């Protein structure tokens with residue numbers, strides 16, 4: 329009988345796993361994707377929604393089309409609990425789905441309510457509700473001090489992943505650069521100083537000094553301030569308050585909230601002490617060999633990046649294919665921080681850095697070429713319903729960056 333593979337979550341990690349299973353396992357297994365959303369959300373596109381007023385439709389594609397194209401099945405439902413011993417997934421509306429293999433790719437819960445006053449005075453870019461909400465607010469923004477930063481990340485200890493205090497500061501960088509352009513165009517740039525804040529001692533602690541200096545240089549040119557070791561406690565109509573007792577006058581606070589594991593992961597006993605899913609480097613759960621996990625929900629994904637979710641999805645699918653008797657080589661897990669931050673006038677800054685994982689590459693690419701890369705990626709990803717550009721594209725980029733060093 330065919331083995332049954334369930335994938336929970338159709339974001340970067342889950343969709344990549346599904347496409348890779350299609351390639352390496354095909355229809356020798358029954359593959360089912362479960363997600364409560366109708367659309368896959370390309371979150372790196374959300375700053376365009378929040379700061380340029382782009383339609384949120386440009387940041388997503390219909391999940392059912394991606395699944396149908398692979399010839400698999402989509403269940404549009406919310407997972408409520410998993411029984412890892414009986415190998416069953418319990419759905420909110422009452423269904424129970426058995427599995428031989430399970431791939432967990434639900435991402436993380438954005439804990440906005442952990443910030444006092446966020447509902448009334450806080451803004452964000454992390455999802456398709458918050459990004460258009462920020463755009464709406466900006467239409468009537470009259471100017472004043474702006475603060476942008478993230479809440480801290482709490483990781484567990486079962487997996488040997490880098491320890492970072494910020495879950496991912498790329499979106500903070502992109503928003504501060506794009507906001508500068510927006511404020512200048514609106515004619516309120518002068519009265520609206522922009523300050524980035526970080527919970528860590530170092531802003532962009534996930535990259536090396538070369539990239540950090542390069543980002544710091546652009547921040548200086550753009551007149552963006554920086555404060556570090558700041559954790560937001562509260563926001564009100566006039567101020568932003570930090571846990572160290574300090575506060576600043578603030579007219580607009582844009583915050584990446586704490587990234588928390590979903591309750592169903594924790595309640596099913598599948599998380600580490602912080603609730604993230606512990607796996608080995610083939611993405612196999614440390615306690616349940618038929619469960620795999622990829623993406624932001626895993627302990628191994630640090631920082632929380634789509635690029636890492638994609639690497640994990642490919643490895644997990646290949647490890648399952650090997651289990652199913654396919655002759656296949658499983659690649660090493662070699663993560664890198666890859667992020668493209670859009671700036672004014674069709675410029676962007678691309679970061680490619682793997683020094684956090686003992687690699688040697690720590691490069692930025694500035695200018696219209698980086699902007700084109702972002703645009704091409706978004707177009708390719710949406711148009712192909714969640715496929716990544718061919719491997720050689722990244723290899724070419726890495727070769728180029730290595731030569732330029």
Ligand SMILES: Cc1cc2nc3c(=O)[nH]c(=O)nc-3n(C[C@H](O)[C@H](O)[C@H](O)COP(=O)(O)OP(=O)(O)OC[C@H]3O[C@@H](n4cnc5c(N)ncnc54)[C@H](O)[C@@H]3O)c2cc1C
Pocket residue numbers: 336337338339340341342362363364365367368369370371372373374375405406407408433434435436453454455496498499590592622623624625632633634635636637666667668
């Ligand atoms: C503004 C912004 C910019 C970014 N820019 C970059 C960048 O330049 N480069 C980069 O590499 N990364 C970037 N990222 C990070 C990247 O978007 C995430 O790391 C990535 O989306 C994680 O993928 P995932 O598959 O783990 O989770 P997600 O993409 O969050 O997908 C999870 C899916 O699981 C589903 N789900 C959750 N719970 C359940 C449940 N109980 N039942 C059923 N389905 C469920 C959700 O509906 C969702 O579709 C950015 C993030 C943001 C917010």
